Amino acid sequence: MRVLIIEDERPAANRIKQLIAGYLPEAQIFGHLDSISSAVKWFKNEPAPDLIFSDIELADGQSFSIFEQVHVKSPIIFTTAYDQYAIKAFKLNSVDYLLKPIDPAELEKAILKFKNSQLQPQIDLSQLQNLLKTGNVNYKSRFMVKIGERIQSIAVDDACYFFSAEKTTFIQLKEGRKYILDYTLDQIEEMLNPQQFFRINRKYIASIDAIADIFSYSNSRLKIKLKGCEDNDILISREKVNVFKGWLDG
Structure with missing residues (x-):
């Protein structure tokens, strides 16, 4: 077979x-x-x-x-x-x-x-x-995060971007705080509305509001600057460039 x-x-x-x-x-x-x-x-x-x-x-x-x-x-x-x-x-x-x-x-x-x-x-x-x-899709609207001994509900709309670092996944909020999530970035990607969030690369999923700057880069790629993010090497592969541009155009 x-x-x-x-x-x-x-x-x-x-x-x-x-x-x-x-x-x-x-x-x-x-x-x-x-x-x-x-x-x-x-x-x-x-x-x-x-x-x-x-x-x-x-x-x-x-x-x-x-x-x-x-x-x-x-x-x-x-x-x-x-x-x-x-x-x-x-x-x-x-x-x-x-x-x-x-x-x-x-x-x-x-x-x-x-x-x-x-x-x-x-x-x-x-x-x-x-x-x-038709939009018959149930996207996730909130994530539960642990803050010390407390459990708090965070609205997806408050997220600037999601990222992974050292085998841990984080939600970065627009107001500057970040929290650990009990999901992989692949799992989170499937939960989010693709009109609002885009999988930049293996490390980042960004809200459309988080895109601060876009620069042309070598080998037909794009370099992205996210609001509040110190990472200056966020790249979009050549294969994803057209899809990314289409996403921005809505």
Whole structure:
């Protein structure tokens, strides 16, 4: 069995590979594709895989664009941060949708569903795209933080940016204080409204209000200055530049 992974976050791709190896030990897993452009090129030059795992939000846009540009008959299991009730209506055939961070039990169910059906999916991509645009998503509005012996609720709207340092994740508030959060940056990214927050790189997720300055940098990258941040080496990769500009334009 040939399995293809389309995922732009390497930790997430490695996690999927580990889980698949446990449930589909016979599978041949390809090195993951991380963009729409690389996936389109791959499908045009390679035989179709038996199963595809695809993230919805990639660095250069939504993965639906891949399947609009090339005809793909392979069953697809999407991984997504969108609310389980919003996607429930689409669980009607061998295609499934897994919420991130992926629950191993849910992945096992999806693979069993694929094994038992072996049906070619009838993917209504336009319907799912329209659903994602309607805003039927429950984004996190508050985080609980520990301050000494006290537990305090912090509004997401008060966050300037989130960052990781020395294997610890922090929320930096607009008024200057920062607090430790019991989540990884990958998990936090899935909880936040993508219209309000952007994953700058592996270390930072910034509010749109936190962007103080933007500079052109070498190799077609951008250098970002965040309000209240002393880090002067915050870079956006060349692959994310267009998506970042689109985010700023709203």
